Amino acid sequence: MSLAAEEIAKREWEAMSNPDEVRVRIRVSRVGSIYTPNPEGSLEEEAVFKVFTFGDNHILEKATGYKEHVGDRGNEVTVTEPNEFKRLMVKRNLLSWTLDIPIERCDGWMTPECYERVSRIAAPVLDAFIREFELKSYVTEEEERLINRQSAILFSESSRGVADACEAVSLFCTLGNYWEKFGINKNSLVHFPQREYLMLKLMIGRESDAIRTKTSAKKQPVTRIAGRGGRTRPSTGKRISL
Amino acid sequence: MPVVKSRKENKKAPEQKQDRVDEQIMEPGKYEVTSETTFDVELFLKEGDGRWMVVNPGTDSAEEHKLVFRMWSYDEMVEMKKKATTYDATRRIHVIDNDALNRLKIQKFLQSWTLDRENPRLKLHRVGGVLTDESWQTFAKLQPNIINYIFDRMNEVYELGG
Numbered sequence: 001m002s003l004a005a006e007e008i009a010k011r012e013w014e015a016m017s018n019p020d021e022v023r024v025r026i027r028v029s030r031v032g033s034i035y036t037p038n039p040e041g042s043l044e045e046e047a048v049f050k051v052f053t054f055g056d057n058h059i060l061e062k063a064t065g066y067k068e069h070v071g072d073r074g075n076e077v078t079v080t081e082p083n084e085f086k087r088l089m090v091k092r093n094l095l096s097w098t099l100d101i102p103i104e105r106c107d108g109w110m111t112p113e114c115y116e117r118v119s120r121i122a123a124p125v126l127d128a129f130i131r132e133f134e135l136k137s138y139v140t141e142e143e144e145r146l147i148n149r150q151s152a153i154l155f156s157e158s159s160r161g162v163a164d165a166c167e168a169v170s171l172f173c174t175l176g177n178y179w180e181k182f183g184i185n186k187n188s189l190v191h192f193p194q195r196e197y198l199m200l201k202l203m204i205g206r207e208s209d210a211i212r213t214k215t216s217a218k219k220q221p222v223t224r225i226a227g228r229g230g231r232t233r234p235s236t237g238k239r240i241s242l
Numbered sequence: 243m244p245v246v247k248s249r250k251e252n253k254k255a256p257e258q259k260q261d262r263v264d265e266q267i268m269e270p271g272k273y274e275v276t277s278e279t280t281f282d283v284e285l286f287l288k289e290g291d292g293r294w295m296v297v298n299p300g301t302d303s304a305e306e307h308k309l310v311f312r313m314w315s316y317d318e319m320v321e322m323k324k325k326a327t328t329y330d331a332t333r334r335i336h337v338i339d340n341d342a343l344n345r346l347k348i349q350k351f352l353q354s355w356t357l358d359r360e361n362p363r364l365k366l367h368r369v370g371g372v373l374t375d376e377s378w379q380t381f382a383k384l385q386p387n388i389i390n391y392i393f394d395r396m397n398e399v400y401e402l403g404g
Contacts, residue, residue: 034279034313035272036399070331082336083323090316100271119317120274124400126316 016190021095022049024132028125037128047097047129052089052137060088086130091115093133099125143168177204275315280353283309283395287388296391309355311396314347319400322346344393347400348381349373357384 014023029041050056064084067076091110096103099121104114118126139147147168154162154169162169178184182200184192270276285307288297297304314322326343327336349372358364366377373381382389 031399032281034281034399068329068331070334077334079329079334079336081324081327083320083327087317087320099273101274117271117274120270120315122273122275122279123314123316123319124402125273127319 019187019190020051022051022133022136023047024049024129024136026125026128026132034122036122036124045098045125045129047099047133048095049093049133050095052093052133056089056092060085060092063088089133090118090126090130094118094129097129139168275313275318277312279313280310281313281399283311283392285309285388285391294385294388296387307356307359309357309392309396310353311347311399312351312353314351314400318350322350344397345378347396349375349378352381 011023023046025044025046026037027039027041028035028043028045029038030043035043061080064081065078066081068079069075070077092108094103094110095105101117101121102114103118104111110118143166146166150162150166150169153159154173165173174189175186178189178200181204189197284299286297286299286301286304287294287307288301288304289295299306322343323338325346326339328339329335330337352366352373354366355364358366364380366380367374368377384392
């Protein structure tokens with residue numbers, strides 16, 4: 001139990017201290033003459049990818065985009081060829097791995113000679129690495145539903161925060177507040193003393209409460225007069241200052 | 243059909259590649275696909291009511307057959323999926339035509355089968371490393387339940403890793 005916890009802590013630290021890298025691990029087993037991914041396999045393999053950035057996505061979309069006709073009016077839209085996109089993702093983002101094929105890179109891309117060997121890997125193995133990498137590079141549908149649910153609570157008028165905030169809400173609140181006030185970004189926050197982080201978090205919370213109280217105090221109550229049947233209508237009476 | 247061309251065109255000239263002695267003498271890695279990287283699909287068939295049924299292993303008087311497939315490499319997978327992918331303009335998504343992809347897998351990776359043991363008409367013929375269209379037609383004439391069983395077992399390895 002404690003060993004597992006230590007292992008998790010090490011992996012989390014790796015992820016935090018190397019924000020430019022994404023580590024993915026798959027389990028593999030041997031069936032006859034082939035190695036295939038298997039969640040219960042006896043072998044574990046690891047791949048390190050360069051974090052998939054907005055820039056990477058932009059250039060890969062440009063490189064793999066093509067025109068398609070939609071509708072009857074001959075309109076064209078640019079769409080991305082998903083298979084070629086994945087292949088370029090490997091060339092662009094795979095940095096190293098525990099497999100016995102060394103990864104050679106030049107000018108931010110895998111060299112053609114290296115890809116020649118990498119491309120001969122059994123497809124299910126490389127595809128399993130890419131699937132894991134994609135899970136860490138995109139927002140899944142389930143995550144999007146959770147973000148929608150929690151942000152509806154967070155931004156409601158009577159909100160007092162979100163319990164068990166998801167990664168998106170946590171990022172938005174933490175980075176938003178800390179960057180705005182103290183210029184602390186995602187990288188510097190990792191090395192920020194926890195005690196000071198907690199103090200500032202408390203202060204930011206109290207400040208938000210104070211702002212909310214002030215805003216609600218300014219609101220004027222609307223006087224309503226009950227009419228027939230108990231229904232109300234806005235008062236037409238004049239306010240007289242005493 | 244997608245028109246994005248593969249980057250294979252940018253490969254170095256073959257004569258440059260031959261100079262690399264290290265690659266010529268290097269053994270393939272354990273995850274690299276070679277001609278020996280194969281897997282079997284076992285098929286147990288029993289005749290009844292004028293048709294052939296796929297039955298469980300060990301069933302009495304069942305005929306045992308075996309199909310040998312070569313594993314696909316990552317590059318082969320990408321190229322094949324590109325061939326079988328189309329853009330659905332109504333739903334605005336890419337879809338893979340699984341029937342087309344299954345045919346490509348059979349023609350490219352089916353190495354041999356034992357169904358031709360007693361029937362020479364079921365012999366597979368290969369040209370340039372792939373099954374001829376006539377051999378595909380032979381495969382396509384099998385009973386649908388047998389074809390579907392082969393596709394299911396084959397895709398368990400190709401798509402799900404076994």
